[in-house]
Amino acid sequence: MNAKELLKKYGKPENFINRDLSWIEFNRRVLQEALNPDLPLLEKVKFVSIFSSNLDEFYMIRVSGIKEQIAANVLEPSIDGLTPREQLPKVEKALQPLLKQLYDLWSNDIVPSLRENNIFLHEYDDLSKEEKKVLTEYFKKEIFPVLTPLAFDPGRPFPYISNLSLSLAVLIRKPNGENHFARVKVPNILPRLLQIDDIVEPNKRQNSNGNFKARFIWLGDLIKENIHLLFPGMEIIETHKFRITRDTDIELQEDEADDLLSVIEENIRQRRFGSVVRLEVAHKMPDFMLETLMENLQITKEDVHQVEGPLGLSDVMILYKLPVHHLKEKPFYPVIPxxxxxxxxxxxxxxxxxxxxxxxxxxxxxxxxxxxxxxxxxxxxxxxxxxxxxxxxxxxxxxxxxxxxxxxxxxxxxxxxxxxxxxxxxxxxxxxxxxxxxxxxxxxxxxxxxxxxxxxxxxxxxxxxxxxxxxxxxxxxxxxxxxxxxxxxxxxxxxxxxxxxxxxxxxxxxxxEFRKLIVSPLHTRESILKLIAREISFKKSGKDAHIIMKMNSLVDPAIITGLYEASNSGVKIDLIVRGVCSLIPGIKGLSENIRVISIVGRFLEHSRIFYFFNNGNEEIYLSSADMMQRNLDRRVEVTFPIEDKILREEIIKNILHIYLKDNMKARILHQDGSYYFIKPQDGTAKLNSQEWLMNHVTKENVSVKKSLRK
The missing domain is CATH 3.30.870.10 (Endonuclease Chain A)
Structure with missing residues (x-):
């Protein structure tokens, strides 16, 4: 199959899902795990952190790239037909309900549930007078020396604000009545959540019933309540938190570099100064303060996210480390084969x-x-x-x-x-x-x-x-x-x-040329298309044909159109794609023989497995590569065959087929780009693929130990 011919035949915009909108659907599945009522509480906290961290990276890399294209007046649409200027509002619109869900979950479910389990995230006003006094002394000794208030006035330029740093915007009034803006960075060398027990009651880690108890306060709140100590002789009018996200995907000029090491080091330094792509602010921040930030960060209203909750929820992963095992999944201990x-x-x-x-x-x-x-x-x-x-x-x-x-x-x-x-x-x-x-x-x-x-x-x-x-x-x-x-x-x-x-x-x-390996950027795309074409030829000659592909992302237009051709030829195709999938399944005359599922669960699905029925002589390939242009054209990747019959059968029977039977953590992709949980059919046992695999290797290991004892 020729890639150009395939693209000519199937490369219409309506045949592809936008990759960034597909990524948002992936992060929605991550959020669904946090929303799962059956998940232990600290596991929900973990998924809240992962969702937020994923979103930070999405803005640093993907959204920044779209904005760069808009600034460069790029008018060429992507394979799905959207220009950068059309894509950006769709991305922001798709994200808004997710952010609302996230903060509703955090404020109305997780925080109260933590409290019920003796884990308290206190507001400053919740604390007693004595506790406030102790915390103020702690602030003076441990936090105050680290802080650097930065003024903004005609003699001092607007301060540099680093990527993903949490800051306080402070309006102060001088004795002469003049108002001035200042910024105080919340230091990232200290934990975002301070454990009050370690400061106020360092020897008390249990309540009267002997159960574990932990009390926290947000570091930013403690700084805010003591901000006057940084500006003696001044009146603090108001203080509000904000957080910025910068473009970190700075292009490397490798062709002009004699020393790649020095180029990378310079790239890391320059990353600190990437343009601002997102400003998150506390929802109560007044307009004049917001306008000051927007003007000096050189952003527009569209770049501002007003948040009703803590900024930077990725930092709540610290709570997952608490030694409260009944609030986590049962621990799993990997086994030696x-x-x-x-x-x-x-x-x-x-x-x-x-x-x-x-x-x-x-x-x-x-x-x-x-x-x-x-x-x-x-x-x-x-x-x-x-x-x-x-x-x-x-x-x-x-x-x-x-x-x-x-x-x-x-x-x-x-x-x-x-x-x-x-x-x-x-x-x-x-x-x-x-x-x-x-x-x-x-x-x-x-x-x-x-x-x-x-x-x-x-x-x-x-x-x-x-x-x-x-x-x-x-x-x-x-x-x-x-x-x-x-x-x-x-x-x-x-x-x-x-x-x-x-x-x-x-x-x-x-x-x-290689004997067994398929190597990018030399011939991975060509080799995969040949394997797909072989299944097509078997099907056309009246034989069974089946393709199973498991990967993180499916974006490459040539591979997608090759799969469309196979579907139209009657080849059965099962795709297990954890993240981005630009292929649209289930469309008559295009992809009616293609089924796409995504599994998001306890572990991050990261393996890439390619299966071809090959007229009964089944073949399995494992790979470091996803089906994306970057993996096929701009990376050194290796795809290798599994020729040992026992290992091949293990992968087919006890990995691929188990994933395809998952009806607990698997979601199926619909034509509109949305994903829905697969509902177990009547009489069908529930199956969580990752749990099955944990049990499978554990049983194998137990049987081996028993045989060794004999």
Missing amino acids: KELNEEEEIFSVIKQRDLLLHHPFHSFTPVVDFIKKAAEDPDVLAIKQTLYRVGTDSPIVKALIEAADRGKQVAVLVELKARFDEENNIYWARELEKVGVHVVYGLVGLKTHAKMTLIVRKEFDGVKRYVHLSNGNYNTVTAKLYTDLGFFTCNKDICSDVSDVFNFLTGYSQQK
Whole structure:
């Protein structure tokens, strides 16, 4: 199938959902989890925080991009037919009811429920005179020295306000009767919610019944009530909170850069000064103060969000850390797969057969141990790895440093352009370089998003290679929160391909063809379209045909139109798309054989799995890539086959089919772009796919332990 021909045939605007409106529907599903009456209270708080954090990033990246296009007078519509100027009001209109729902939920449900469970978010006026006195003393000692009041008058310009910072706008009156504006930043080095117990009653953590009790006050409220101490001799007329969001997606001029590291560092610095794309203000802020902010931040009324509740609800995640286990989901402890439960060395296990890990149901420990063992093993000659988002305290990076200290050849590609992880990655890159690791910072014009590790080991019968490939990052924290698939193998073809990809990344290799791997930006789109076309040909010859694709996002027009062609040919298509989906399902003559579901639950669905029936010779591919232009054209991505029959059947039977049977957390996409929960049919048992998977791996592990005891 030719991409141009497909686009010519199906590329009409009415055949696509706008990607940003689709993203808003995804965040609506996140909010639905917070609204779920059956969810434990602190889990609701967690989803409130996630919803708010997602929205912050949406404004920093997507909304800022739309506004930049409008400013540049871009008139060309996107694939769905909307110009930037048409899209922006639709985005804002779609968000407004969600924000109302969010703050109604917070004020009328969550805060009262927290109170019923002895977790109190106090207004300042709720406190006793003695408590206020103690808090004022705490303010003077611990908070006052950190604060810097910034005046705004003819001699002092409007102060710089950093991205996502909470501030207080203060109107003061001098003794001569003049009014002036000042800004006080709420310091982000202190928690947004201060635990009063730690300040007023540090030795009391239980109430009279022996139950846990926690009392909080918003840091901004405490500063506001003591703001007069910052302006002695002045009259405080009024004080109001506000918060800004800046454009953080500043374009890199890589082609002109000799040193990518310095370019990224400069990009991080410039990000602080991106234009303001959103101003959130307390709903009681008077017009003159709002106009002062708008004028000096160079924004319009359309950029202002008036909020009836706390600003920056992403910060309430601090409440989730409270040790109140009955207000959270029952804890789940990832298990070690049965093949790795014995004492056998991991290289020996991989040599016997390929291994599959399904995180977070399976522990990430074997991946860390794989790198640690390679670092310690005197027979290991070299380690090569790609690092995208590794986290702040990475045992994997520490193992790589140890390997270099032991004299092994270590080469690491650290992707400096991993958005919002740049500073962390720069730190680890420098730590690796200090011990002689060969560090590559990525390719000009491309992000390296592939997740690969290659171990080269000297053995009695010659040099062997061992590989780990994954959809997820080498990050021990997210491995407990994201669903991802990791794969260990010593298959000669795959190992040779991974070596070739590393040579492409670190040297001047022009490798275009690979034995087993599908590699972006070379031929992923073309390869996926060929696999779709093969299903079409089987269907046209009267045989069964079926495609299942699980991913985070489906946006690429060529892939979408390829799926439309397959649907029109009678191919059955099941799509499991967690986030953005621009494909419209269920339209007669276009997509009537396509079903799209999205699963949002306890864990973030992050795995990418592509299934093709292939006339009964079923094929499974795992990938680091979503079906988006950026993944197919502007990133180094790796898609790899699962050829082991047992592993393939495990993915089909106990992963894909389980997701497709989910009738508790799955929502189905309708033609208008909305999603609705799938209602269990009469007589059909309820199935939550993530709970099923937790039970599945736990039962497997229990049976293994029993057999070991025998």
